Amino acid sequence: GGMEKQIYLPAVLTERLGYFKDEGLDVELINSRAGVEAENELLAGAVQGVVGFYDHTIDLQSKGKYIESIVQFSQAPGEVELVSTKQAANTKSFADLKGKTLGVTGLGSSTDFLTQYLCQRAGLKAGDYTLLPVGAGNTFVAAVKQDQIAAGMTTEPTIGRMLKTGEASILVDMRTPEATEAALGGPYPAASFYVQSSWLAKHRDDATKLANAFVRTLRFIATHSAEEIAEKMPADYYQGDKALYVKGLAEGKAQFTPDGRMPKNGPETVLKVLAAFNKNIQGKPVDLAKTYTTDFVDASR
Amino acid sequence: MPLLTPSRDVQRPAAAGAAAPAIELVNVSRRFVTPEGKAMTALRDFDMVVGQGEFACVVGPTGCGKSTTLNLVTGLARPSAGEVRVMGQPVGGVDPGVGFVFQTDALFPWRSVLDNVAAGPLYRGVPRKEAYEKARDWIARVHLAKFEQHYPHQLSGGMRKRVALAQTFINEPKILLMDEPFSALDVQTRTLMQDELLALWSGTGASVVFVTHDLEEAVALADKVYVLTAGPATVKTVFNVDLPRPRVMSEIRYDQHFVEVCKVIWDALREEVQIGQQRTMDSGH
Amino acid sequence: MPLLTPSRDVQRPAAAGAAAPAIELVNVSRRFVTPEGKAMTALRDFDMVVGQGEFACVVGPTGCGKSTTLNLVTGLARPSAGEVRVMGQPVGGVDPGVGFVFQTDALFPWRSVLDNVAAGPLYRGVPRKEAYEKARDWIARVHLAKFEQHYPHQLSGGMRKRVALAQTFINEPKILLMDEPFSALDVQTRTLMQDELLALWSGTGASVVFVTHDLEEAVALADKVYVLTAGPATVKTVFNVDLPRPRVMSEIRYDQHFVEVCKVIWDALREEVQIGQQRTMDSGH
Amino acid sequence: MTDMTMPSRAVPSSEDIETAARAALARRKRLVVGLRVGILVAVLAGWEISTRLEWIDPFFFASPSGIFSQIAIWITDGTSQGPLWEQVLVTLEETVLGFLIGAVGGVACGILLGRNKLLADVFSIYIKIANSVPRVVLGSIFIIAFGLGMASKVALAVVMVFFVVFANAFQGVREADRAMIANAQILGASPVQITRTVIIPSAMSWILASLHVSFGFALVGAVVGEFLGAKKGIGLLISTAQGAFNANGVFAAMIILAVVALVVEFAITWVENHLVRWKPTPFHEQT
Amino acid sequence: MTDMTMPSRAVPSSEDIETAARAALARRKRLVVGLRVGILVAVLAGWEISTRLEWIDPFFFASPSGIFSQIAIWITDGTSQGPLWEQVLVTLEETVLGFLIGAVGGVACGILLGRNKLLADVFSIYIKIANSVPRVVLGSIFIIAFGLGMASKVALAVVMVFFVVFANAFQGVREADRAMIANAQILGASPVQITRTVIIPSAMSWILASLHVSFGFALVGAVVGEFLGAKKGIGLLISTAQGAFNANGVFAAMIILAVVALVVEFAITWVENHLVRWKPTPFHEQT
Ligand SMILES: Nc1ncnc2c1ncn2[C@@H]1O[C@H](COP(=O)(O)OP(=O)(O)OP(=O)(O)O)[C@@H](O)[C@H]1O
Ligand SMILES: Nc1ncnc2c1ncn2[C@@H]1O[C@H](COP(=O)(O)OP(=O)(O)OP(=O)(O)O)[C@@H](O)[C@H]1O
Ligand SMILES: [Mg+2]
């Protein structure tokens, strides 16, 4: 997803706050359309680090590619299952979505696995619902408006926008650690900063500096209000509607970890979700210890 | 010499009406912009009157402006000054009563000979069957029956010219303009075509303007021969040819009258020819 | 009649060498596939020998196969059977010593007259300045000095033909093939061009094959006149014309010998002409 | 319609010539097919070897054997979205629809603007503006406007095709020989008849040239549309494979696309050969 | 080079004719510009009114006034990625590079394959296959192969341009008049000279027609490339605006693209007018 997405906010914020410079780092932020692309770039050596969803580290391990999360930005996916207002009256839980079409950003994406997992937990079987990839942003909005999907999983700012216009309401909120626990049965580490393991072995200094910068940012987020944070962001990110941006930020701020540490049991939850639906992983041993390290955040002041 | 009346043709145009001449050019000029950006005059103060049913031939040095004149009559080009009238009406666009055999190839390369010849009638709304029947008839008249299905690029130069003739004749135009139509044909085919043309002309009473380089051909066919000057073309002289009709082409050349007429025009022209020749040589070397 | 020797030309081709004829066609046939899918024979058992420095004219009914013959000599087309030799060598591709004036327009429309004429020398590696000087000279010789900067579409039909002539002559080819080069020109320009051609020919000792419809032109220019038959072209008769040289075009037509020669060839041809005419008429109607 | 020639001393009969010509044609055909196959094999072998030797990483660039087995799996077991032929059919339907609409629209607009100088002067600037709009952005606008169904993919295919066809049809019309137009006019053709019988035939090679390239573009449009959101189709197959880091799947889907493109290409060539039968063979290609 | 004509009784001098011709030209120009502006104003007014009256939703389809103020903000305050001109420059550089490479490559391959029948028979099938590869997929492959810098965007622009130019150059070469080629051959031209002096000039209108449409395509390629991953450029501007639900931003960026396209378009047209000065005016357009 794009750099302007709130779930990836710490990256841009770090740069805006000048923390990279403080660490003596010259960092260029490059926007990528999709997580998969960003990881391919990482593996191909075009970039040194990627901010993306943690689940990719597991997925890639199953393909023999080793990447490690060194700073964990969030302990919740920041995703919300929105349900169209027209369906809201008789949809109280995932179980009520039987026979409906559900929107995800793309097949094989994190939203896909989360949706399927939530359905499974609600007792639905594979044939009971249909998944439709609708992307994010206004194609998602249009899909809801045109009744292509009854419900769908998405992030800010789409959530805020749909709530504001009253076109949809929240079915499952996974923006806070608590709600995520409730929905998934454990914390779900999502946005994180990861690098290739081989790179890490050779560049521990750089990794330390990067971790320091990010951890500082996470502390900043934890100690400042949504308005103050928004102030620091580029104007283009909230050009459409600033109030909405701030509101979304206020509601979603809790997803960020205060210290960049991997939440306890987080990796296990992710593996559980993935193992249920991702064919790549099924039947393959995964060494979770190789997917993340807290050495660097632990070391940061 | 009763057969021949050299006369400067200065009739003023008659009012439009039943007796209006078929073609009138009044004081026409035509200029082109040269690549150097200067204006070049191709026709200057050009006057021409062709009565209904009249057969006029135009001769003149190459590049003098003969094709330009025909283009003005068709309405494809417009005069820079002066007026062009067809059947008493100023020429606005292309007139459906006009037929034009172009100097250069203008056949449709993607159509067979048959389809090329049938084009005119089909354009004019003649039913398909009838149009093709007529086309076959005309193809036979130009001796290409065996080549009905050939495409133009499969024909020789003279054959293509004959297709163009059939294409024009099939429409039986009231005004027939022909730009060196027979120059690519051998003598016997040319004679046949000339006879065919005269037959068509006497049958339909069309008015013909016929451009040629061959003075004998001009005299053999025409009622009137326009001789143009070199440089910006003006009418040098108009000769009336009153050889008796019907004329038979294969015989007329041995006719004593004919030979005399040609000789007189030649003598009258020799002076001009030499002036023109001298001028091109001066400008040439 | 010592001036004229009708003779069936059946010499067998000489071995390649210094004295080899410039052009030899031995038993050549050329077939085309008609649109109906049948094979059509354009040339059949065609024999022709043009010695070095010889001037040969080819006459024959339209569509008989004259242009096809020239195409075979250039190497643009290949015979279906038989052999074509130029300077004793079998023709493989286009020979740089050959010049060809096409029957149809083949000027480069995006080049001005000057650039068109200079094309040949430039292709052959002549330095720019020299090439353009030569081109200017040739343009003047065809009386187009004022039109150097014009593009072909801004010229009249006859002027374009003259540009084509200059374009070919400037290369001073050893073998010069011309397909009805003068048919679009008026009498005086034609006479000038004929003189120019004869001067060029006698100066360079080139071998010329000249296709024309005009028997008088053929006799006036040629050493040998090939008369072709209609239908699949074969050589009907070859006439040797031994009018004395140098010949002056504006006078030769009034020469008593010349008139006799023409008459003899005409008489000899009349029969064939009538057969051909009859045949086309049969197939035509 | 080709010329038949054969250099030989003996005078051959028509049959001899025809047989020889046929033999030469067959020989040439064998040569061409041989070279094509040769190149294909060389490329595939080079690719496979490079991946085996790890000169290039099959994780990114797949490998022929992997692609092959992926296609085999799709054919035998079907894809996650249903049987393979269904995906092909869906994409093909969108493509062909988009191609037809775009081509017809492009030809129509090209002829209209090519024939009318005022319209051309006024509207060509807007067409140029429209042509600079990124298709991916248009894709999301189309999804909003036409929904996630077939319509948005077709619309995307249309805009991919339209401009190429338009540009060529327009120029083809402008290039029509003016002597031929004048001749038709004098033979009595109305403007509509001129367009139908002179302009369109002379613009035909222009239009056909653009159709060749634009079918590929239509395919691309449809696939990109599916990429942005779809239930079925090869584009979705690609996007799923991409999401799953399945390079073999991505390349396999692209090969399926190529096969589709080639089949349609042959159809277009067939039509073309029937439309341009009147053309002379260039001298240098006469055998 | 046009013909000058004026129907009038009195014999006008050359200057009269030239003045009249100039006046007619100026009148026509005014008419064209008037109509263009009129259409633009009508469209913008209709759009603005529809959004004001909420017939269409400005959330999706923006509004002219919003777009205008967005552009104003970008010009005065710069974008989140730096000043606006920098974005334009980055995109323009990628586009122009890609356009040049693609056009030169397309023309070169077109001429090569157009002149050599065997090469054409063997390779055209592979070109057709390549043309059916969805550009978005290619985009990600290019990023892997060439990295995230300028090279991958340029490569994407190249593949957008190449096929269109190739198809036209190829066909243009095949359409060259065979009589003219034969004439050049006999005048002594080598194959290379024929290509340079006959084939290229006669294929020129084909090539130019494809350049007109393909500059827009190059722009699209560069923007899509930036979409997939970039630090700067108009494509990134669009993708950020899309992610932030800023429809005005999306449309504003597209308008900037259109302006870029038009400027380059005028340059191409200028070149074209200089290259085709030899062309006759069609009869029906002579005034
Ligand atoms: N489009 C044009 N631009 C400039 N000059 C032109 C144009 N068309 C014709 N001319 C000039 O007008 C003059 C007359 O040309 P036209 O074709 O009428 O001659 P013509 O008498 O038919 O000659 P020919 O017997 O050779 O066919 C020529 O000098 C020619 O150069
Ligand atoms: N490509 C072709 N396909 C089929 N037939 C052809 C082809 N080219 C020429 N022909 C035929 O060959 C014959 C001879 O044509 P050619 O052009 O040699 O005649 P020509 O003697 O030059 O006639 P003209 O005096 O009219 O120019 C004609 O009947 C023509 O139809
Ligand atoms: Mg003329």
Ligand SMILES: [Mg+2]
């Ligand atoms: Mg001929």
